[in-house]
Structure formats: structure tokens, C-alpha cells
Amino acid sequence: MPIPPHNRRASGAAAAALGAAGLIVLAAAPAAFGDGTAPELVVGGIEPIHGLKPGGTFDLPVTVANKGGTAEKVWVSYSVTRGLDFMDVPSNCRVQHIRSYDEMPENWTATCAFDQAVEPGVVYTPERPLRVKALDRAYHDRLRVEAGDGGAPMDDENGEPSVAGTAPAVKLVGKQAGDEGSANRVDVSITSVNTADYQVTGAALRGRVGDTVTMKVKFANSGPAWLLEDEVDQDVQIVITPPAGTSVVKRDYYCHAEGGKYRCPPHLGPYMAEDAQMAYTFKLKIDKRIAGGAKGAIALTPQLRPFDHNKANDKADITLDVTGGGSNGSTGGSTSGSNGSTDGSTSGSKGSTDGSTDGSAGGSSSTGDDGRTSNGGNLAETGSSALPIMGAAAAAVVTGAGTLLIARRHRARNLS
The missing domain is CATH 2.60.40 (Immunoglobulin-like)
Structure with missing residues (x-):
């Protein structure tokens, strides 16, 4: 019997189709014919x-x-x-x-x-x-x-x-x-069965009327236990009251004003280690002397903390010793420019201490401050831009006058 002609193209297509079908069957085989169940x-x-x-x-x-x-x-x-x-x-x-x-x-x-x-x-x-x-x-x-x-x-x-x-x-x-x-x-x-001790540390400030001083106060967990966020009462806050006779030039970034006081968070993470601490740094301008001495405070809000059995260190004083000058102020320690300067710089200041760590008088950076200036509701914190703007305007006037004079001389040379 004669063999019919062989169509290679048709045969190739059929073979490819059969091959693809075979691959599909093989791919499905483990699920269909093996034990078919993944470990669980x-x-x-x-x-x-x-x-x-x-x-x-x-x-x-x-x-x-x-x-x-x-x-x-x-x-x-x-x-x-x-x-x-x-x-x-x-x-x-x-x-x-x-x-x-x-x-x-x-x-x-x-x-x-x-x-x-x-x-x-x-x-x-x-x-x-x-x-x-x-x-x-x-x-x-x-x-x-x-x-x-x-x-x-x-x-x-x-x-x-x-x-x-x-x-x-x-x-x-x-x-x-x-x-x-x-x-x-x-x-x-x-x-x-363990305890953790929340505690705060105040500051002792010193300066002349008109000085801008650094106030640094602290909150800490002195252990021995560490605390997961679940155990940290989120309503517990640090309340800071600046001494009378001062105004806040710059507040700590994490604190916000509330009726003449400042409220700050006790921690900034998912847990509080047994040796965790936070410093809150403010710039204060000494506006006047208070008879008998001025005093502020740092304190924990009174929420129940079952792990903290020591309440004696939940509050501390912030004292202010005003030296020299009278109650109306002195010229030597006044802040340059305006009262609201947020860099805390001073002219002729004799220096001040905060009773804790740095004790610097305005113009220096301090721990607990990220360098950003933020408003906490106090007018003094807004700063003053009057002098920089006046300086820029004066520079513009001088530049314009110089340009006009050069133009006139150039025109005179051309006419001659």
C-alpha cells in the first residue's frame, strides 16, 4: 500500500500541541496522583x-x-x-x-x-x-x-x-x-514579680535679669525592671512648670504648652529600658526678680502605676536664683534683638547654670533638643525677624545706589 505524503508542518504542530499537553499533565500530576497534601x-x-x-x-x-x-x-x-x-x-x-x-x-x-x-x-x-x-x-x-x-x-x-x-x-x-x-x-x-521606679530630676538656675538661661530637667526609669509598651500607661505625662518671673524663649521639641505649664511624654518607643532616661531642655528668659525667690517644678501625673512603689521622687523643684540688678532688670544680660529670639543668645551675660549637666547660657546646643524651633503656645517662642529683614533691606538700598552711580559714570564717559 502506498504511503501517503508526510506533512511535516502539520505533524510538527501536532507534536508541539501534544508536548504542551504532556507538560500540563506532568505539572498537575503531583497534585492529582501523589499524596497531594503539603505539610501543615x-x-x-x-x-x-x-x-x-x-x-x-x-x-x-x-x-x-x-x-x-x-x-x-x-x-x-x-x-x-x-x-x-x-x-x-x-x-x-x-x-x-x-x-x-x-x-x-x-x-x-x-x-x-x-x-x-x-x-x-x-x-x-x-x-x-x-x-x-x-x-x-x-x-x-x-x-x-x-x-x-x-x-x-x-x-x-x-x-x-x-x-x-x-x-x-x-x-x-x-x-x-x-x-x-x-x-x-x-x-x-x-x-x-518585680518593680520599676519612675523618677524626675529638677534643676537649679542662676542668672541676672535679662539673661536667657538653659533649663534642663530629666525623667528616668531607674529599674530594676524594664517595661513593655503594654505596661506603660500612655496617660502618664511629665508636667513642667517654669519658675515665676521667666518666659519661655524656646521649649523642648517634645513638650507642648498647656495653661502656663508644659506636658511631655515619658518615653518615645515600644518599650522603656530599665536605665532609660529623657532630658527636656528649655530656654528661659529671666524677666524679673521675685521677692523671696522663684520656684517651678517637674512632676509625674498621678495615674496608678502598680510597678512603681516609690512616690517620693515623682516630683522635684526647679529653683531660680536671680543675681545682681533690680526687679526691673539689668542691661548687662539682656537678650540681643528681641525677647523672642529662639537661638537663646545673650549679650554681656555673666553665664548661668541649670543645676544638672551643661549650665550654659544661651547660644549653646543642649541634650534633648533636636535643633528645631517649635511653638508651644508662648508668644516669646515665636522669635523675631525684624533685625534680619531691616539688614537685608539696608543691603538692597546700598547695592541699588552703587549700581545707579556706576551707570551714571558709564554714560558720562560715552557722552564725552
Whole structure:
């Protein structure tokens, strides 16, 4: 029988179509014909712990179960905030210190890799639980445990390089069903019996009438406990009352005026360390002498703080000693230009001290001030631009007159 002519173009198209169809079938084959289920790991056995004492330890009896297909290898990660620390970390685990970022507190993670299969329907647990210690700064901490299949995740880019543990490696072992959990990540609270002491520090100011002086006052948490943002009462504020006879030339950037006083936040982050402190810096102009001496104050608002048992240091004085001159002022220490100059510079000032750290008289930068000038509701804070504008105008007049004179001389030469 004669063989019909062979159409190569048609055959090529048919082969390509069959090849594409074959690829589609092969791609779909694992889902259609394999076990078809991805691993689904869940953790359990983790409960909140309360009433620890600093220095105490506890174990983490975590369980790992698989509600999906077989996982060839898995990892378990533990994360604790800065009041806790890991002890006797196995060599198949890596510990990383992660700095605070994106409103997340500083924490430590220990990620343990297990190069072994985890079958569905079986509950596993590390053959030796990870041990955690409560540090002297512990108060209210968080613990997170999560699990995943495959290789261990990469280090967090916001942290330091991870390091391997030094204790003998551990593996996962099967246990009786129970505590298998229902999610791949669990967060719990770990609390310790501890205290933290909020305190404020005042200042002793000294200067002549007309001087601009620096007032620096402070707020601090003297520990021993650190505080998560959850524990910090957001209504607690620092209230600063400048001494009578002064006007505020420049307020601290973070403080705002309220009826002759200034309210400032106690902290500016997701947590308050056990040694955290903030300085609030103001520039004050001494307007007059007050008979008997002038006094202001820095104080905490009276919200309940169950961790703070010491109330004696919740308020401090700000004193002002006016030297020389009379109640109507003296010429030697007056502020150059206008009362509202925000740079705090002075002419002929004999200097002043704030009783805390820098004790400088106007014109110097100071801790706690970001260099920006902001209004806090006091007219003196608005500053004065009259002298710079008058100077610029005078310069413009001189320049214009010089230009006109040159033009006239040039015209005279051309006419001659």
C-alpha cells in the first residue's frame, strides 16, 4: 500500500500541541496522583507563666504535630523579649539578638533545625526541652513559638549574626497524642514579680535679669525592671512648670504648652529600658526678680502605676536664683534683638547654670533638643525677624545706589 505524503508542518504542530499537553499533565500530576497534601505543622504545649522571680528558670515543653503530608525536615523557633534569656542551647539551634524596629521590642530568637521526617498523625517533642531564665530586669515579657517545614529560616536582617548553641544536639521524639495545638505560631505572656521606679530630676538656675538661661530637667526609669509598651500607661505625662518671673524663649521639641505649664511624654518607643532616661531642655528668659525667690517644678501625673512603689521622687523643684540688678532688670544680660529670639543668645551675660549637666547660657546646643524651633503656645517662642529683614533691606538700598552711580559714570564717559 502506498504511503501517503508526510506533512511535516502539520505533524510538527501536532507534536508541539501534544508536548504542551504532556507538560500540563506532568505539572498537575503531583497534585492529582501523589499524596497531594503539603505539610501543615502546628505547635502546642505552651501556656502563659506568671509569678516568676528574677533569676528563676522554666522549661518549654513544646509539641509539634503535622496535620498535612509528610515533612522531610522541620524547624522550631523560640522568641523571647529582653527580660528573658535562653540557657543550655543545643548545637542544632542558632541564637540571634534582634534590635528593636518597627514598633517591635528588642528580642532574642533560638531557631532549632531537625533533619528528620515528621509524619502526619504523630505528636513530637524535643527530647530535652529548651530552658529559659528570667533576668533581673524581667517584669512582663512575651514568648513566641512557631514551627515550619523545610530548612530553617534566614537570620533577621535587623539583628546580629546568629550563633550556634554549645549544648549537645537534640532530636524530636514521638509522644502520646495530646497538646498537639491548632496553629503554627503561639504567643503567650511570661510575667515576673518585680518593680520599676519612675523618677524626675529638677534643676537649679542662676542668672541676672535679662539673661536667657538653659533649663534642663530629666525623667528616668531607674529599674530594676524594664517595661513593655503594654505596661506603660500612655496617660502618664511629665508636667513642667517654669519658675515665676521667666518666659519661655524656646521649649523642648517634645513638650507642648498647656495653661502656663508644659506636658511631655515619658518615653518615645515600644518599650522603656530599665536605665532609660529623657532630658527636656528649655530656654528661659529671666524677666524679673521675685521677692523671696522663684520656684517651678517637674512632676509625674498621678495615674496608678502598680510597678512603681516609690512616690517620693515623682516630683522635684526647679529653683531660680536671680543675681545682681533690680526687679526691673539689668542691661548687662539682656537678650540681643528681641525677647523672642529662639537661638537663646545673650549679650554681656555673666553665664548661668541649670543645676544638672551643661549650665550654659544661651547660644549653646543642649541634650534633648533636636535643633528645631517649635511653638508651644508662648508668644516669646515665636522669635523675631525684624533685625534680619531691616539688614537685608539696608543691603538692597546700598547695592541699588552703587549700581545707579556706576551707570551714571558709564554714560558720562560715552557722552564725552
